[in-house]
Amino acid sequence: MDVDSDSDISLLGDEDTRAKGKGKGKATEKRKKDSGKGKTKEVSHPFTGPNQAYTWEASYTRSWDTVQEDETGSLQGAVEDLMARGRRRRLLAPAAAIRRTIIRHLVLILDLSSSMTDRDMRPTRFDLALRYSREFVAEWFDQNPLGQIGVVGMRAGLGERVGNPQDVLKSLGDRAKLEPSGDPSLQNAIEMARSSMSHLPTQSSREILIIFGSLTTCDPGNIHDTLDVCIKNKIRISIVALAAEMKICRELCEKTGGQFGVAMNEGHFKDLLFELVPPPAQRAATRAAGSGVGNPPADLMMMGFPTRLPDTSPPSLCVCHSDMKSEGFLCPRCMAKVCDVPTDCDICGLMIVSSPHLARSYHHLFPVKPYEAVTSAAGMPELASTCHASTMHLLLPTLVLYFSHLVSAGSQTKGQSCASANNRLQIGTYQFYSDCDSETYCSAAGICELKGCRKDQYPFGYAQDAVLPPKCPTGQFCPDEGDACQPLLTVGSPCQLNRDDQCEAPSNPEELADTLYYGRNVNGAVCLNNVCMWTNVTVGQPCEVENTAYIAYSGTSEYIDVVSRGNCKVGLYCDAQQLICMQMKAIGESCDADKECSSFNCQSNGVCGDSADTPNEFGIWVYVIVGMSIFGGMFATLVSLFMIHRRQRDQEREKRAQYWREQNAFRQNILQMRETVRTSILSLPGNGSNRSTMCSRAVSDESSTPILQQQTYNASGLRNFVSDDGSVYDEASMSERR
Numbered sequence: 133m134d135v136d137s138d139s140d141i142s143l144l145g146d147e148d149t150r151a152k153g154k155g156k157g158k159a160t161e162k163r164k165k166d167s168g169k170g171k172t173k174e175v176s177h178p179f180t181g182p183n184q185a186y187t188w189e190a191s192y193t194r195s196w197d198t199v200q201e202d203e204t205g206s207l208q209g210a211v212e213d214l215m216a217r218g219r220r221r222r223l224l225a226p227a228a229a230i231r232r233t234i235i236r237h238l239v240l241i242l243d244l245s246s247s248m249t250d251r252d253m254r255p256t257r258f259d260l261a262l263r264y265s266r267e268f269v270a271e272w273f274d275q276n277p278l279g280q281i282g283v284v285g286m287r288a289g290l291g292e293r294v295g296n297p298q299d300v301l302k303s304l305g306d307r308a309k310l311e312p313s314g315d316p317s318l319q320n321a322i323e324m325a326r327s328s329m330s331h332l333p334t335q336s337s338r339e340i341l342i343i344f345g346s347l348t349t350c351d352p353g354n355i356h357d358t359l360d361v362c363i364k365n366k367i368r369i370s371i372v373a374l375a376a377e378m379k380i381c382r383e384l385c386e387k388t389g390g391q392f393g394v395a396m397n398e399g400h401f402k403d404l405l406f407e408l409v410p411p412p413a414q415r416a417a418t419r420a421a422g423s424g425v426g427n428p429p430a431d432l433m434m435m436g437f438p439t440r441l442p443d444t445s446p447p448s449l450c451v452c453h454s455d456m457k458s459e460g461f462l463c464p465r466c467m468a469k470v471c472d473v474p475t476d477c478d479i480c481g482l483m484i485v486s487s488p489h490l491a492r493s494y495h496h497l498f499p500v501k502p503y504e505a506v507t508s509a510a511g512m513p514e515l516a517s518t519c520h521a522s523t524m525h526l527l528l529p530t531l532v533l534y535f536s537h538l539v540s541a542g543s544q545t546k547g548q549s550c551a552s553a554n555n556r557l558q559i560g561t562y563q564f565y566s567d568c569d570s571e572t573y574c575s576a577a578g579i580c581e582l583k584g585c586r587k588d589q590y591p592f593g594y595a596q597d598a599v600l601p602p603k604c605p606t607g608q609f610c611p612d613e614g615d616a617c618q619p620l621l622t623v624g625s626p627c628q629l630n631r632d633d634q635c636e637a638p639s640n641p642e643e644l645a646d647t648l649y650y651g652r653n654v655n656g657a658v659c660l661n662n663v664c665m666w667t668n669v670t671v672g673q674p675c676e677v678e679n680t681a682y683i684a685y686s687g688t689s690e691y692i693d694v695v696s697r698g699n700c701k702v703g704l705y706c707d708a709q710q711l712i713c714m715q716m717k718a719i720g721e722s723c724d725a726d727k728e729c730s731s732f733n734c735q736s737n738g739v740c741g742d743s744a745d746t747p748n749e750f751g752i753w754v755y756v757i758v759g760m761s762i763f764g765g766m767f768a769t770l771v772s773l774f775m776i777h778r779r780q781r782d783q784e785r786e787k788r789a790q791y792w793r794e795q796n797a798f799r800q801n802i803l804q805m806r807e808t809v810r811t812s813i814l815s816l817p818g819n820g821s822n823r824s825t826m827c828s829r830a831v832s833d834e835s836s837t838p839i840l841q842q843q844t845y846n847a848s849g850l851r852n853f854v855s856d857d858g859s860v861y862d863e864a865s866m867s868e869r870r
Contacts, residue, residue, distance in 0.1 A: 231413065231414045231497075232410075232411040232412065232413055232414060232497055233335075233336065233337040233411055233412070233414060234276070234278055234411060234493040234494070234497070235278050235279065235335065235336040235337070235433075236276050236278070236279035236280075236336065236337045236339060236411055237279065237280050237282075237329055237332055237336055237337065237338055237339065238272070238279060238280070238281050238282070238339045238340070238341060239281075239282045239283070239284055239325035239328065239329065239339070239340050239341070240265065240268075240269070240281060240282070240283050240284070240300075240341050240343075241283075241284045241285070241286060241291075241321045241322070241325060241340060241341065241342040241343070242261060242262075242265065242283065242284070242285050242286065242294070242310070242343050243261070243286050243312075243316050243342075243343055243344050243345045243346055243374075244258075244285040244286055244287035244310055244311075244312045244313070244316070245286060245287060245312055245313070245314055245315050245316040245345070245346050246312055246313055246314060246315070247312075247316075247345050247346040247347070247375065248261065248312040248345045248346075248374075249312055250345070253374065253395075253397070253398055253401065254398065257345045257374050258310075258312050259307075260398060260401065261343050261345070261374070262304055262305075262307065262310065264401065264402055264405055265304050265343065265405075266301055266304050266305065267402075268405050268406065268408075268409070269281060269300050269301055269304065270301065271406065271409050272409050275409050275410065276409075276411060276493065277474065277488075277489035277492050277493055278474050278485060278489055278490065278493050281300050282300075282325070282328060283300055283303055283304065284321050284324050284325050285310060285321075286316035286317055286318070286320070286321045287312065287313055287314055287316070288313055288314030288315070289314055289315055289316075289317045289320070289350040290317060290320055291317060291320040291321035291322075291323070291324040291325075292324075293324070293328075294309075294310065315346065315348060315349075315350040316344070316346050316348075316349055316350065317349060317350045317351055317352070318342070318344075318349040318351060318355060318380070318381075318384075319349070319351035319352065319353060319355045319358050320351070320352065321342070322340060322342075322355075322358050322362065322369070322384075323358055325340050325367075326340075326358075326361065326362060326365065326367060329365075329367065330365070334366075335433060337368065337411065337412065338365065338366060338367045338368065339367070339368045339369075339370070339390075339408075339412070340362075340367060340368070340369045340370070340390075341370050341371075341372070341408055342369065342370070342371045342372070342381075343372050343374070343405075344371055344372070344373050344374065344375075344378075344381060345373070345374035345375055346375060347375050347376060347378065349380070355380060359383070359384055359387060359388070362384075362388055363387055363388060367388060368388050368389050368390045368412060369384045369385055369388040369390045370385055370390035370391045370392070370408055371384065371385055371390070371391075371392050371393075372393055372395060372401065372404045372405055373392070373393070373394045373395065374394075374395050374401065375394075376394060377392075377394050389412075391404075391407065391408065393407075433483065434482065434483070435482070435483050435484070435485050435490070436463060436464040436465055436477075436482045436483065436484050436485075437464060437484075437485065437486065437487055438461035438462055438463060438464060438470070438473060438484050438486070439461065439462040439464070440459075440460075440461055441458065441459055441460045441461065441462065441469070442458075442459065443458050443459050444458065445458050445459070446458070448460075448469055449469070450469045450470060450471050451468045451469060451470060451477070451478045451479055452470050452471050452475070452478060453471060455471075457469075457471065461473050461484065463477045463479065463480065463482060463484055464482075464484075465477070465480045465482045466479045466480040466482075468480070470484060473485055473486050473489070474486070474489055542565060542566070542567065542568070542569055542570070543567075543569065544567045544568045544569065544572070544574075544580045545568075545569055545571075545572065545580060546571070546572050546580050546581065546582055547579060547580065548568075548579070548580050549578055549579060549580075550566065550567035550568050550574035550578055550579065550580050551567060551574065551578060552566075552574045552575075552576065552578070554566060554567050554574075555574065555613065557629065559683070560682060560683030561682065561683070562629055562630065562680070562682070564612035564613070566613070567580070568580035569593065570591070570592060570593025570594065571583060571593060571594060571598070573613045573614050573615050574613070575615070581615075582601070583601045583614035583615065584601055584614065584615055584616040584617070585601050585602060585603065585604050585610035585614055585615075585616060585617045586600060586601045586602070586603055586610055586614060587603070587604070587609070587610040587614070587633070589603075601614065604617035604618075605617070607619060607620055608620065609631070609633050609634045611628065611631075611634070612628050612631070620634065620635065620636040620637075621634050621635050621636060621664045622635075622636050622664065623635070623636070623657075623664050623665055623666060624663060624664060624665070625663070625664045626662055626663060626664075627659040627662055627663065627664045628659070628662070629659070629662065629680070630659065630680070631659050632653055632654035632657055632658050632659050633654045634659060634664065635654075635657035635658065635659055635664035635665070636657060636664070637654075637655035637656055637657050638655075638656045638657065638666045638668065640656070641655040641656040641657075643656070644656030644666065644667050644668055644701060644702065645702075646667075646702060647702075650732050651695075651697075652667065652697060652702065653667045656668070658697065658699055660676045660677070660678040660697060660698070660699055661676065661678050663676075665699045666699065667698075667699050667700060667701055667702070668699070668701060669698075669699050669700045669701060669704070669706075669713050670700075670701060670704070670713060671704060671713050671714065671715060672712055672713065673712065673713055674711055674712055675698050675699055675700050675706035675711060675712060675713045676698060676699050676706065676711075677696060677697070677698045677706045677707075677708050677711065678696070678697050678698070679694055679695070679696045679708065680694070680695045680696075680697075681693070681694050681695075682694075682695060696708065696725060696727050697727070698713070698727070700713035701713070703715070703716055703730070704716060705727045705728055706727075714728075716728065716729060716730040717729050717730065717740050718730060718740065719731055719740050719741060719742060720739060720740060721739070721740050722738050722739060722740075723738060723739065723740045724738070728740070729741075731743040731744075731746075732744075
């Protein structure tokens, strides 16, 4: 069977078969000619290269060959390895300066078709794309403050603008207006994005980012014509696919210089999206005929830095929205008011930017070199302890040097091994620290030995009954290591940090010594920048300054406290900028640091204040007011107690009066009842009987006597009672009536 050479099927021995099918052509003659030379040559097919398949297979990588299963038969490890390699590739990007476009214009095209409702990405492709889009826009504006973003949606075969470009985040947050429906149209969306960027200048980049979740596109024409126009207009197209790879999508990205990727999961989707945040490198272009290929010449742009109007300024109309506003920015050329920057002035066309935006855009042009992981301090060069610019001691020279021996630091006792190379100062406090404990030091032999001296009266770390090492005599000092006493150092000798006591005093210590004990020197000698010197520099003379940063604490927070010292005489300070001695400032003068004030207290308002240890003194009027307040409070308390007692007394008197009124009323009721009974008995008909007469007489005789006979008692005569009818009774009268 003869096989045509145009077939894509490759069989064994197809060279002879193709020769028969094609007849005796140039290829057959060439083989005969080669075989006549007696040399073995590689057979080359018109559609293939030497010893390889068809040319279209040369650039095709079979992904199933690069993904290998693990021992459990899972592909999860291989997929994670691919994504990890992608992250490493981004981190190991070249650190050399690359020419990039800092003024970017990006159109974000969102797929709003029905395919975005699939749930292969949680919660749905649509919700995830909206969330990542908002995060992408916020990060994009932060990294590209001079750029502009527009949003276009693909829905129902059309391309539609989504919201106002100035309110991108607000537009992406309105989910109801972005509900997916229909099929997408790549051509319509790209054409709309291209037309919106047609007026942009050539020095700015034009980019299109498409989040595509469908496997089809409904286009009204030939999308390759749109691709040619984008190439001509230098529009870069990048696509992040959520479903699968499409040939037209990859072709759009490759021919325009963009990036293409298929998201394998939610995290990979975000990685692919955020890879497009940094500005892309400019593509090389030909400068002129015969000059080769290189970067285009630099373009100079005219920009204006506006004047910002405060909120308290009078309201005026802005040229961008015609709204009355107080805040805004004034164009430096035509003094027109705009609402926000960066923007182009609608009156004169000047590009208005703020200087912080412009400075922040330049960090992409000078990338930082990738950091190298350091796992051990061995072999590292000696690190500088001070900053060469400000001579300030570095607070964190290296974390590796400090934390590599953190576990065993200070735990070795006498006789155990140690390394003197680990001797260091603690972070923030600059306290000496070594492998040995507080009672020993690391000797030159690498063994912890008992300390031979101490510099403090009560050294730290000793037990209460422990034997302390001796203090050094006059003319000697004990170093931070505490190994043994050493003689004082002369001027110019190296000394340890803040160890002024290690330096030899001058001949006139009484004139140069710090008698106020502010820590400026010890007996007129000072250790600055690890060198012994005397504090004898006068006004206007060059001086040395040392700035040391300490960690200070305020409540639950911490801050950096910088201590600045110099070698000027007492009453002077060394200016850190001019490096000359200047006279200290009196209270009330402006200052920048405590050392400038004679009181060593530069307040937060930038004015020298009283010394921190100055007692507060109050005037006589304060004592007068306090005394008057005390006596006034006492008098008010007495008056209040009297009024309260009087009110309670009146209430008790009223209760007693009410009680006696009730008792009197009760008595009157009893008397009235008695009179009523007597009257009723007398009014009974007697019918002339003796019994009636006797009863009547008896009642009549006893009507004036009380019903209940009680023993008569003596009246006290001290109380009077007022009845309801206004009559007055005393105890004597009431007793007689009873």
